[in-house]
Amino acid sequence: MTYCVGLLLREGLVCLADSRTNAGVDYISTFRKLTVWSKPGKRMIALMTAGNLSISQSVITLLNEGVPDEDGSLKRMDEVTSMTAAARLVGRAIREVERIDGPGLKEHGSEFNVTMILGGQLAGRNLRMFMFYAPGNYIEASPETPFFQIGESKYGKPILDRVVTFDTSLNQGAKCALISMDSTIRSNISVGLPLDLLIYPRDAEKPAVQRLITADDPYYSMIRDGWSGGLRSVFRTLPDPTWPD
């Protein structure tokens, strides 16, 4: 399983991805699920993936080496000129992998299962974030819907629902994403460390933070213990029920 969350905020973009992959509980490995195409001053494009790992990796390979266009020419992610073009490219890459691998997967009883979050900005253009479904179609985040989640999304949703708005700061957004991730890791053993975190300030044209967070990261440890202790303390301070009966 996987959990990734992307926040599109007034101040910029936050991406957080876990790195656990499993095919059954007896085969658990670590794979990075955040891929970044960044050229300072030119572009910062980040893609997070969930679902079947072979599909995700094939899509990323295509984005690096070139996705066949309608006219047969190959288009790469590092040469797109707008986020709209980047989103169309991801959609085409997903459909191309389905064309190649879909029938074989189906024959073996596996569905074509992949979801992705794409966020980024090209110099002088808008910062945008999209979420992709298995057919390659996608939706876009907006100030009213400032976050997307893929993979094991439910455990970590309540805190996002309560805290995140478009006006949440980048730092607070990153903090909230880490708490959301921690809730997920505690409740589902198949989501795990290390974490890939990216913080991109709008119009900065390069990430402010791009960091692999391991179990001994002091900030993440503090968040984990502080949140857990804080929740228990709020729980204790709320009065017990005293219904008359």
Add this chain to the structure above:
Amino acid sequence: MTYCVGLLLREGLVCLADSRTNAGVDYISTFRKLTVWSKPGKRMIALMTAGNLSISQSVITLLNEGVPDEDGSLKRMDEVTSMTAAARLVGRAIREVERIDGPGLKEHGSEFNVTMILGGQLAGRNLRMFMFYAPGNYIEASPETPFFQIGESKYGKPILDRVVTFDTSLNQGAKCALISMDSTIRSNISVGLPLDLLIYPRDAEKPAVQRLITADDPYYSMIRDGWSGGLRSVFRTLPDPTWPD
């Protein structure tokens, strides 16, 4: 959708069920999902149900009117002599409904989808709690696994994971169940009020609290606002990240 949670604690049993039923977002109604067979001094048996409502209702009707035994005689829930017998009866009732309705559901492309939590005690016997799956098989709660959830269970699981142990008091258990329910209601529109709450102290032979909680219940309102405010305050007091870069 539905969300029900049952806690088996040293002090007793807590059951909490929502009451929203929907067949698509344009057909939402209220149905009770907690059924209680209680005879003070004799027995207290509670059953919560999730999944296809027609299946749940058929199972409960059979438990009230009699489930055919292997020898053809009918056994009712209000005449069982042990919780083991009660659990077997629920399993048989689920299989009997599948025998009658399963083929028709399958023909219409619906799977036979039902889960249940059964908890209770007969005078002089042990307090026990079970969770049932669609095939009628079941597992039992233990001091190491003191809660079961059915229906839309993920949004409300992190708080249970963090707070509930076998030694949690009945009142704290009820408080935690209400917080877990509130998190679920906030994140999934198809889970909704009113709530059915039952608190049963071990060996009491009757419920201490059996209550329908509506939107204007003062304690639930306080929990809802207090929890939300408390979470936000813990979030604010945790320091923002300051990674060097």
